[in-house]
Structures are given as structure tokens and as C-alpha cells.
Amino acid sequence: MSRIVNIGILGYTHLHAPRYAEGIANHYGARLFGIADAGINAGAARDAARNHGTRFFDSYEDLLDIDVLDAVYLGNEPVYHREVVELATKRGVHILCDKPIATTLEDADAIVEIARVAGVKLMVSFFPRFQLPLMKVKEALDSGDAGELVAIYAVKYGRLPTKAAGPQSADWFLDPELSGGGGFLDIGIHALDALRWLAGSEARQVHAHVGTMIHDEFDVEDFGVATIEFDNGVVGALSAGWANPDGYPTWLDVKFEILTTKQVFLIDKPHHDFVLYTQEGSERQAWLRRDIDEQLSAFIDALVNDREPPITGQDGRAVLQMALAAYESSQTGDTIRLSSLAQTTG
């Protein structure tokens, strides 16, 4: 494979899609080869393609038909990931799939298997692994400088996705048929991945309360708290959801508070930022945001050097399982043992 990778975008629905479009367009190792969307955000996709000087397609197949296409970023609704993975693997292109990998374990397993059989690389996108503070923590844990990990206490609060600026429609987030979940799944899954990644172990059991707690009128959950015990004894907890009022000074509120036998890490925000004050209020604005670029670099490196991507389909599946266990715990009121969930649902 050439050292410059041709990447297309399939689906402009996910709110990360514009960031990926910009990230791919600006990445020295990639070329943005086109954006395809036939759904509610086709208009936004067309505009983005024009702005980035690339082509717009109103069908995924048309973009996939281009011979020199190496890889795709999946930015469509997670409930449709499986069918788009089937299309993409038929053309033999590698896949960077936005989170969650799917909305059911059955689909997640199918996606992993389809990619394996087709011999394409499959990477799932999770931002926190490529954010500078958590990268530092992971380094300290891996080197032994931090001693043994004891516990992680994470927060991920966002504003409502439907209040996002920009041309995309985010209404699908509130449709359980399309989203497979709400605020806890949407935002929390990043942190669930981070917990598992930092713990370096599989989740053993999950206790959670997830529900429509803030916005009574929603058909999807909007908030949740989960406690996760890992096989190696590490305990992780997470509260996540659409908890930020409109006036909150940043889109996402991210905290990680990490206790090891030697150190404590208190992370208040994911990025280096400054504060902008206006007549309307204040905003924290990131001036250094490496996660998209680092993630793309890791994906491109896996393709060019034929390596396993740092976040695999199996990782995506394991994290989805944790989220679904949190849902199950909320419904049953029980603590969910992960192996039992795998047997009943997988």
C-alpha cells in the first residue's frame, strides 16, 4: 500500500464525521477521497465535500466502486454499521468504525467475523485513548512508575446532541431504533473503553442505573452511572450522559480520577484549552486537540505497516458488552456477571 492512504467517508450522520472529514483532509498520510451519504445528512455531506475539495456520492456503493480507495471511515448510524461493513468488505477496503461498533452483540460479532474473513483491518474509534492526559496515565501504568492501578472514577457529560452547532441533523440520537441507546451509550462508551484499556483487563461484573432521568419526554435513556469490576481487581466507575445545561462552558465535560498504589491522577478535561467570554456567557475552547489526528495516524500505520490496529473490533465488542450489561443491570436491578451476559445474548 502506498504511504498515502485514500480514505472515504461512508455516512455523515455521526457528529464526529465532520471532524474526521477535516482530520483526513489535513492528515499528511491520508487523502480524503470522497464523502457518501444518502440519508438525512446528505446535504451537509455535499457541503462538506465541496469545502474539502473532494467528491460527494449519494450512494455508498458509488464511493466503494472507486478502485484506488484503500479505507473508509464509518460515520453512519451504529444500527446500520453491519450492513455497511458488509458492503465495504466486499470491496476489500479497510474500516475505521465510529463507536459504538454496533448496537447488539450479534451485530458486533458479525462485523468482527466479516472483517476477519475478508482480511481487512477493522479499527473502532474511541477518543480518550488518544487524548494527551490519558496517554500519560497509560504510560505511567505500563512503565510501572505509577504502581498498581486501584480504581478509576470517570465522568462524561455532554450537552444534548440535538443542540450541536453545524448543519448536521442529530435527531436520530433520540430515536431508539436508530441509536440503540441514549446519552449514557453515546458519550459513556468512550469512557467504558478507557476504563477497560487502563485496567488492562476484562470486565467481570457491572452494576448500573441508566435511564431517562433528565429529559422525561425522551424515548431513549439520557444518563447513567455504572460500577465495573475487572478480572484483575481494578474497580472503575462512570457517570455519563446528556447532563450539561445549554449554558455550560464546554460541549463535553470529561473527568478521570485515577488511584494507583503510588499515585493519583486528577484529569479535569480532555484537552488543553483557554476560555472565551462573550456577552452570551463563556466557552472553553481547546487549542490542542490531538485525538483525531493520533487516531488516524494509528489507523494509517496499521494499514501501511500491516499491523493490528490499536483498537480492534474485539475491543469494540467488549466495550459494547459492558454498556449492554449496564442496561441489563438497570432493568433487572441486579449486578450483571459478564460471562452470563455473553451466554444469554452472544
Place this chain on the structure above:
Amino acid sequence: MPEDQDLRVALVGCGNIGLKAHLPAYARIPDVVVVAVCDTDERLVAAAAELTEAVPYTDLADVLSKEDVDIVDICTPPSTHAKLSIQAMEAERHVLCEKPIAHTLEDADAMIESARVNGVKLMIGQTRRFDHRYVAMKEQIDAGRVGQPVFIRRAERQFLPCPADAWYWDPALGGGVILDIGIHVLDLFRWMFGQEPVEVRAVAKAVHQAAQKAAQKAGSFDYAMITCKFADGGIGFAETSWAHPSTFGSGLYASLDVVGTQGKLEYSDRGTNPMLVFDEESGAEFPRYFALMSSTEHAFEAQIVHFLDSVRNGSSFAVDAHDARVALSMALAAQQSAMTDQVVTLPATVAHEDISQENVTLTAIASSSEEISA
């Protein structure tokens, strides 16, 4: 010297919470005077007597027979709370007692019953409810500024600098972070939600060597995550720890976030501190403003003033012994959940027997860890 209108207090228990929190508060409040100090440890009671003009005693019975006191303030280990407070109430003295109310619900019930039978006041030091930062946040909630609160996240974290043989680590003496710190947090949840708890789930660990040694006797934890569900669906989530580094410090001790349907409140000791100090040797430090890590001295003062008002005027307490009993039931439920790896439903069926089936006796937890780190 006491004057006629002064209320007269005997302080029983001259450990740190008595000397660092209660005595200084009495000294600042007019119309009250500590006339007797009492502790079984002669060294401690001598130190307390030196700080006051009070007469030292080593036996509460002597205080009650010799001193004309209106109030007995109990700052002893929890396993002694019931015996001492009932002794004082039977002698028709009003009682202010440190938290937890007791180490068992039976003892708590006996104390509440004794107050009723003897017609005296009994208040338990659920100090967070008098802490100005939490009072101010509660006012915002009550004013509807964040809508209906649906989720509260609380952390209280420190290092417990006690050797492995200290009673703090000993389950037989009621050690463990859940009863000591958790009881404050769980009461805070109940107060802020204004709802009754229905279910508790805790996951806990013994991290430090001292805790691990004690854990072998079962049930001693120095780190716990506690989730508590309330009747209207509100969820409280707590991280309580004695396992943080000794350098973690009072400037980082606590945080509290309230998520509501219309807004959010955020507090942290780290965020609230207006100043950072740099030192040639120790580097950057958040300076310490208050004698205790977990509460301000103003909180103790407000708590005692509230108690004295009630003694004088017969007014009812904002947080009464029943509230303290509920807090104990929640903490015992959390302890049970952590030990059994099960959800525990409330109102607690957590009788003393349930716990002892696990070969653990939840007995005393002497005055709280907040004093240790003071």
C-alpha cells in the same frame, strides 16, 4: 467563669474531634461554657482541661453526680455512644453526640427511645448539613435552580495514617471507610434529594497493607464506591477513600456534583480554593484554611448553635436522631453490600445478625477519621 444564663456542657471524649472541633466552637459561642471534660485516657483529659477552665474527669458517672451540667457532648468511639448517651439522658441531660449515632441500629433505637422517655434532646453530629458550602448548594436546589436533582456524585478521599494495629482498621472495633466517611455521604444524598433511600450497592477494596491485614478478619475496607437509589429515582454515587496518597491533602479532599433536569452544580475543594502557594522546598500547594479536612470550624459552630437553640427554645432539629439512624442504616447496608457482593434494599433489614453471619461484628468506630488527618 460560667454565668447564670449560660448553658453548661460536659465534653466526653477528648480525642481530636472533641479538642479540635467541639471545644474551639464552644469557646466562640456566647452563653455556653464547658465546665467538665471527661475521657478514660488521663493524658487526653489533662490536655483538654488545660485548654479550658473545665474540671477533668475519667468517669461520666462522676460528672453526672458532681457537676450541674445541662448538656453532655459525646465525642467518643461509636461503640460507646449508646451506653454513654443513655447514661447522660437517664440523668436528664441533653445529648449532642458525634456521628455515627451508634454502630448498630439496636443501639441507635435505644438512644432514640431514651431521649423520648427522659424528655431530653438528642442530636447527632451530621456535620455536613451545617457546612456552609453544602447549605448554599442545597439552597440553590431548593430554589429550583437546577430543576429536579436526579444524580449526585460525591467524593471524600484522604490517607489514613494509622498503623496496622490501630482500631480504625479493625472490623471488630468498627473500622472501615464505609461507616466512617460513607455515613456522611449517604446522609448528604438523602438531604439533598429530599427522598428516602430504597437500595444500596457498594464495591469496596482493602488497598493498603494495614487494611488488607484487617480485611483478613473480614469487612475492613479503605476504598469504596457506593451507589444509592432513592424513592423518586434519584441516584447518589460516592467514592470514599482512605487509600489516597498521604500528600493528597485537604485541598483536594472532597467534590460534589449535582445533575438536575434544568442545570448542574459543581463543587470541589480543588476548584473552590482561591490560592496556590509555591514553596522552595515543598513546591506547589493548595493552602489549608480549616482545622479539619472535611468540614470547616464554622460548620461545627453552626451545628452546636443549632443544638443549643433547641435546648433553650424546645425547637425541633433540622437533622434529628432519626435522620442519623437512617444514615446509619444506609451505611450498614453499604457495608453489607460490599461484603456480600449483592444489592441491599432499604428500609434496611440490616440487623446486626445479618452482618455477623458474615463473621464480622460491626462494633465501634471511634471518632471519625477526619480528626486523624487534622
